[in-house]
Amino acid sequence: MSKSQYQCPQCLSSGTLEVIVKVSAKVNQDDIDNIETDIDEAKDSSHEWDQNSAMSCTNCGCFNVSSYFENDRTPIESFRTALTYYGIAAPQSNEELMSLEYSYLKKLSRAVERNK
């Protein structure tokens, strides 16, 4: 698993994240009843967001501020979180879990496959 800066803490997906951003849009008003905004015509096309912006995972529906998705968990914490999310009971001690890592990785990858 490659490390990415943002990752869903529930399902460990990093390619299914969406964040609410602030963008500028040009205000087009042809007549009083037809006022539209166009982000492609905006002078400033930057997208603004920060640690408090709302982020969601379209894979599992996890929703929180973006800092919650920062991948600052240790590999063992991430592994445990994912096992819990997919309903796989894991041993209490980290040592035991790591010694059985391969068999739990196989269980996890099967669970991820079933969820696709």
Ligand SMILES: [Zn+2]
């Ligand atoms: Zn997710």
